Amino acid sequence: MVAALMQKPAGQAAPAPSRGLALDIGDVSHHFELDGKPLPVLDRVSLRVASGEFVALLGPSGCGKSTLLRLVAGLDRPTTGRIFADGAPIQAPDPSRVLVFQDPTLYPWRTVWKNASLGLEARGLLKSRRGRVDEALALVGLSDFANALPHQLSGGMAQRAALARALVNDPSLLILDEPLGKLDSLTRITMQSEIVSLWQRSGFTALLVTHDVEEALFLAERVIVFSSRPARIVAEIRNDRPHPRHRGDPHIAELRRQVLNHLGLDATW
Amino acid sequence: MTITAIETASRRTSHAGLAERLGGASLVGGAAGATWLATAALTRFWADKPDSDWVHTDNTALLFAAVGAIIILATASSPWIALSQRIRRYAPWFLLLAVGTASWETVTAKLGLLPMPFFPPPQALIEVVVDDWPRLLEGAIASLRLLAGGYAIGALAGFAIGVAIGWSIRVGYWVHPILRFIGPLPATAWLPLAFFVFPSSGSASTFLIALATGFPVTVLTWSGVASVRSDYYDIARTLGANQRFLVLKVAIPAAMPYVFVGLFMGLGNSFAVLVVAEMLGVKSGLGWYLQWAQGWAAYANMYVALIVTALICSSLITLLFKLRDRLLSWQKGLVRW
Numbered sequence: 001m002v003a004a005l006m007q008k009p010a011g012q013a014a015p016a017p018s019r020g021l022a023l024d025i026g027d028v029s030h031h032f033e034l035d036g037k038p039l040p041v042l043d044r045v046s047l048r049v050a051s052g053e054f055v056a057l058l059g060p061s062g063c064g065k066s067t068l069l070r071l072v073a074g075l076d077r078p079t080t081g082r083i084f085a086d087g088a089p090i091q092a093p094d095p096s097r098v099l100v101f102q103d104p105t106l107y108p109w110r111t112v113w114k115n116a117s118l119g120l121e122a123r124g125l126l127k128s129r130r131g132r133v134d135e136a137l138a139l140v141g142l143s144d145f146a147n148a149l150p151h152q153l154s155g156g157m158a159q160r161a162a163l164a165r166a167l168v169n170d171p172s173l174l175i176l177d178e179p180l181g182k183l184d185s186l187t188r189i190t191m192q193s194e195i196v197s198l199w200q201r202s203g204f205t206a207l208l209v210t211h212d213v214e215e216a217l218f219l220a221e222r223v224i225v226f227s228s229r230p231a232r233i234v235a236e237i238r239n240d241r242p243h244p245r246h247r248g249d250p251h252i253a254e255l256r257r258q259v260l261n262h263l264g265l266d267a268t269w
Numbered sequence: 270m271t272i273t274a275i276e277t278a279s280r281r282t283s284h285a286g287l288a289e290r291l292g293g294a295s296l297v298g299g300a301a302g303a304t305w306l307a308t309a310a311l312t313r314f315w316a317d318k319p320d321s322d323w324v325h326t327d328n329t330a331l332l333f334a335a336v337g338a339i340i341i342l343a344t345a346s347s348p349w350i351a352l353s354q355r356i357r358r359y360a361p362w363f364l365l366l367a368v369g370t371a372s373w374e375t376v377t378a379k380l381g382l383l384p385m386p387f388f389p390p391p392q393a394l395i396e397v398v399v400d401d402w403p404r405l406l407e408g409a410i411a412s413l414r415l416l417a418g419g420y421a422i423g424a425l426a427g428f429a430i431g432v433a434i435g436w437s438i439r440v441g442y443w444v445h446p447i448l449r450f451i452g453p454l455p456a457t458a459w460l461p462l463a464f465f466v467f468p469s470s471g472s473a474s475t476f477l478i479a480l481a482t483g484f485p486v487t488v489l490t491w492s493g494v495a496s497v498r499s500d501y502y503d504i505a506r507t508l509g510a511n512q513r514f515l516v517l518k519v520a521i522p523a524a525m526p527y528v529f530v531g532l533f534m535g536l537g538n539s540f541a542v543l544v545v546a547e548m549l550g551v552k553s554g555l556g557w558y559l560q561w562a563q564g565w566a567a568y569a570n571m572y573v574a575l576i577v578t579a580l581i582c583s584s585l586i587t588l589l590f591k592l593r594d595r596l597l598s599w600q601k602g603l604v605r606w
Contacts, residue, residue: 093509094509097507099503101504108600119509122505122509122518151599
């Protein structure tokens with residue numbers, strides 16, 4: 001698997017972008033309408049993410065992190081404030097910014113291969129870039145399951161397929177919305193390492209929402225801690241330990257204590 | 270009718286082992302075969318009641334004997350042959366049918382306990398098949414042709430309208446009230462109007478069948494499209510899908526299980542309208558044959574036409590189930606017909 005990751009993709013397939021996207025979230029507030037009353041979910045959030053950076057957004061569940069991701073993906077527009085991708089305002093969804101949900105959301109009527117090829121098919125590129133689909137499936141270790149249907153996959157395999165579906169598009173920003181939230185702890189640990197190696201290889205910018213403190217610290221270079229709803233940025237914690245990281249590292253344990261402190265949970269530690 | 274069909278189908282799995290549990294397939298199979306042979310003997314050697322004019326009594330006995338022989342052969346032969354396996358599975362049914370047929374033969378042809386001509390014996394039905402098969406075949410073809418035209422138009426129109434309402438708010442605004450007002454009206458209520466508005470009874474019936482099919486297909490396609498998870502659209506949109514892709518490759522495939530429920534309901538409705546239309550206006554088809562036979566007090570013909578109609582309707586439902594199983598094979602835990 002790791003050997004496969006190291007190999008340069010062969011064939012006519014388009015090369016992965018060498019640069020990740022730089023994100024600039026400027027003073028974004030957002031609210032929903034609930035029974036006619038505005039329900040604020042984001043409160044003046046400002047955040048800059050450098051090209052190729054791995055940033056984790058951490059906060060209590062339901063605080064509005066996922067809403068921020070939807071805004072970055074271009075699926076919704078913020079009530080106030082603006083978001084720029086490489087200097088251009090985000091107006092609509094774009095295949096350069098791909099979202100991976102907590103639920104794999106594979107189309108049950110399509111095989112794994114057809115699910116992975118969705119983005120290419122939607123943009124009419126499938127004929128010229130078929131090889132990218134095979135590569136992406138190989139990358140996540142699903143080559144043997146290309147013809148399987150989603151209901152035949154385990155939770156971990158389905159999430160890998162969703163990851164392959166995202167990677168096929170050579171995203172310059174990978175938006176991960178609790179992608180490992182529903183997996184068992186062993187699969188989770190494996191997938192965490194795989195996400196790191198994918199990120200290191202492909203050079204995309206990664207934005208990860210999670211409510212698992214260890215996951216955030218294990219994966220990201222920077223952890224942004226949010227308050228409960230409406231979400232405000234409470235703290236920013238930098239983890240400059242190089243990969244591969246070790247879960248038992250005392251430095252990570254110290255960072256974890258800090259994060260929990262910011263979340264108001266230090267008493268339990 | 271669809272609900273009954275689905276219930277029957279879901280119970281089938283538990284029926285599969287029944288023959289075995291009844292004390293060995295071969296035992297039940299042997300008993301079924303023997304009972305059919307006994308029924309044949311009863312038919313052949315017990316004289317029909319006096320003053321009867323059934324000319325096919327001997328042939329009927331021969332037919333019963335053939336059924337018995339086939340069951341015995343299937344029971345004795347290798348259980349790995351597909352046909353023999355099926356026959357074995359239904360051995361308890363064959364036994365019951367043999368007993369039923371023998372009783373029917375006895376109370377009608379032999380003892381004359383039931384009033385004629387309302388309750389003809391099996392040989393009278395065989396006589397109808399032998400003498401009148403060209404007309405029955407012609408009727409079946411006419412019915413199928415009428416049904417196919419109306420059903421196809423209704424299903425296609427219903428599907429297109431359903432997708433349009435489910436997708437476009439503006440189409441929904443205009444079509445939904447019409448659908449709510451007209452949809453629940455039984456298609457047969459249009460009969461008197463349709464027969465003078467349309468140039469021929471055939472086109473009028475096609476319209477009515479299309480209407481009866483179209484309503485459930487529209488409503489279910491619509492609810493299918495409306496109930497597609499919004500995540501499915503979000504995923505496709507972030508991957509660069511346009512509206513056309515969202516409709517054709519996301520909404521429609523996701524709605525297909527609902528569409529098929531609509532197609533089943535529509536098929537059931539279309540049978541009802543077909544038979545009524547043929548009885549009241551169209552001068553051909555099985556419905557017309559039924560009506561005609563009843564008018565001449567030809568009850569044996571009526572029973573045969575009923576059986577043929579039942580066979581056709583059941584086969585069409587089976588066909589639709591097969592099509593669904595093929596198209597929706599991606600669904601987990603699909604009910605098999």
